[in-house]
Structures are given as C-alpha cells and as structure tokens.
Amino acid sequence: MSKLITQLQFPDPDAAYVTLVEARRGLSMEASAELDTKLVLILANHIGDLDVLREAVALAKA
Known part of the structure; x- marks a missing residue:
C-alpha cells in the first residue's frame, strides 16, 4: 500500500x-x-516518514 501522495x-x-x-x-x-x-x-525531514521517503526515492529513480 502506497503512502506517497x-x-x-x-x-x-x-x-x-x-x-x-x-x-x-x-x-x-x-x-x-x-x-x-x-x-x-529539509523536505525529507518535514515529511518525517522513512517509508514515504523510500517510495519517493524509488519513484524518482524509475
């Protein structure tokens, strides 16, 4: 289940x-x-959710 908006x-x-x-x-x-x-x-810290950060990194690399 995706947490990334x-x-x-x-x-x-x-x-x-x-x-x-x-x-x-x-x-x-x-x-x-x-x-x-x-x-x-700064924005990664603002999000503060490692699962969301990992999803964002994967999406950016895709």
Missing part, C-alpha cells in the same frame, strides 16, 4: 514551479546542486 497538491502549480526555477536564477551549477541537496533534506 502523487496527486497534485498545489492550488497553483505554476507558481510552485516558478518558485523552484527562480531559486536557481543566477546560481552556478555547483550552488544549484547544493540548493537542491539542502531542499531535499
């Missing part, structure tokens, strides 16, 4: 996308990768 959750998905794109504007490739790493760790 994959249905759209943002009321304004375009704004969410723009937020992620704008966060990288002007950053080097290295700084952008560091931002991504920090963001993943």
Whole structure:
C-alpha cells in the first residue's frame, strides 16, 4: 500500500514551479546542486516518514 501522495497538491502549480526555477536564477551549477541537496533534506525531514521517503526515492529513480 502506497503512502506517497502523487496527486497534485498545489492550488497553483505554476507558481510552485516558478518558485523552484527562480531559486536557481543566477546560481552556478555547483550552488544549484547544493540548493537542491539542502531542499531535499529539509523536505525529507518535514515529511518525517522513512517509508514515504523510500517510495519517493524509488519513484524518482524509475
């Protein structure tokens, strides 16, 4: 049984996308990768469920 929510959750998905794109504007490739790493760790901690994290990792790798 999947615990990972994959249905759209943002009321304004375009704004969410723009937020992620704008966060990288002007950053080097290295700084952008560091931002991504920090963001993943912050959001993984926010989720706080190892089963969900494992599902998300598997989905991202598929």
